[in-house]
Amino acid sequence: MKHRSSLFVLLVVALLLSVSAVSAQDGVSIRYVLWDTNQLPAYQQCADAFMAANPGITVNVEQLGWDDYWTAITTGFISGDAPDVFTDHLAKYPEFVALEQLVDLQPLVERDGVATDIYYPGLAELWAKDGARYGLPKDWDTIAVVYNQSLFEAAGVDPAIMDEWTWNLEDGGTFLQTIAALTLDANGNNGLSPDFDKTNVVQYGFVPDGMGGAYGQTQWSALAVSTGWQFNNGPWGDEYYYDDERFINTVQWWADLAVEHGFAPSFEEVSSLGSATLFQAGNIAMTMNGSWMIGTFLASEFPVGFGRLPIGPEGRKSMFNGLADSIWVGTPHLEDRGRGSSSWRRLIARTSSARRASSSRRSRMLPRLRSRCVRMRAWT
Numbered sequence: 001m002k003h004r005s006s007l008f009v010l011l012v013v014a015l016l017l018s019v020s021a022v023s024a025q026d027g028v029s030i031r032y033v034l035w036d037t038n039q040l041p042a043y044q045q046c047a048d049a050f051m052a053a054n055p056g057i058t059v060n061v062e063q064l065g066w067d068d069y070w071t072a073i074t075t076g077f078i079s080g081d082a083p084d085v086f087t088d089h090l091a092k093y094p095e096f097v098a099l100e101q102l103v104d105l106q107p108l109v110e111r112d113g114v115a116t117d118i119y120y121p122g123l124a125e126l127w128a129k130d131g132a133r134y135g136l137p138k139d140w141d142t143i144a145v146v147y148n149q150s151l152f153e154a155a156g157v158d159p160a161i162m163d164e165w166t167w168n169l170e171d172g173g174t175f176l177q178t179i180a181a182l183t184l185d186a187n188g189n190n191g192l193s194p195d196f197d198k199t200n201v202v203q204y205g206f207v208p209d210g211m212g213g214a215y216g217q218t219q220w221s222a223l224a225v226s227t228g229w230q231f232n233n234g235p236w237g238d239e240y241y242y243d244d245e246r247f248i249n250t251v252q253w254w255a256d257l258a259v260e261h262g263f264a265p266s267f268e269e270v271s272s273l274g275s276a277t278l279f280q281a282g283n284i285a286m287t288m289n290g291s292w293m294i295g296t297f298l299a300s301e302f303p304v305g306f307g308r309l310p311i312g313p314e315g316r317k318s319m320f321n322g323l324a325d326s327i328w329v330g331t332p333h334l335e336d337r338g339r340g341s342s343s344w345r346r347l348i349a350r351t352s353s354a355r356r357a358s359s360s361r362r363s364r365m366l367p368r369l370r371s372r373c374v375r376m377r378a379w380t
Contacts, residue, residue: 031083035069088326103327106133135324141291149303151285162289162371175310179205197264209275224250226312319379
């Protein structure tokens, strides 16, 4: 996952051209906004190359933190100064569609013959509804186990166990057994010992990435769905199943790692310091997190490995998420009539090599294109 680029900036180039409404000599300024600081350099390089090839068109790339980002987007919808193009999220865009704030890209896709079957299976469909399309994928992400190789070695636990380990609600499976084996109290007893003292733990086997809110993407979602439970009645569904016993029991199991077993730090600690910070302190064996955090974990002061999620009653599951770039319906620069559709295609072809080289060095996201996906076992 961490080695290959999604060519995510290609779509930005295409969208930037599609939102330039007048010729270059008229002077056009286009705003593009994103939240990820890691992707900012590649996007800026993309914008610089675009401006060099299109004198008179200025692309202003802006980056905002996650919370400020969505406040700025929604406030901009109301005030009329939202960015022309922006990074969109699957959890956010249905609301924007309901508010009629996104341009339907499907007519442009059809007119210019843009292939949508080139993406990783299922990605493009996530951004379409009732024949309309509100974004084209730029990357995708998934969840895996992150582990401290030194603590595994010291405990005599072979990381290969992650290839086949199991989880269930009855006894936690070999997943819970492994967490217990990697948890130590001050007397050197691990969590499997009857003498284990959960009130005096010096090394935790696991740190949860918080309680997870409504979706539990990096927390309990993989476990809950592996029981056969589903969040709702499908994409764009209006019925949620949070009253299902499988969901309730899974969340309780998640909480009990700290509350009942003592195998994890308290949720108060996690909320205060963050799971990544706690893990990188060096006395926690494992956590679960998203592929976008690879760079953070690899910067740890000890060797880090990545493993597969446990196999639940209904198999191994992971939440699948992807980002896209969307166009605000209020942009005054929807399309350059003088260039027509062919320039969009030419621009993609002309900049593909440069954008691929730029983004591959900086991106930690999985490749959006089917042809560039490398199967990496820990993340699939």
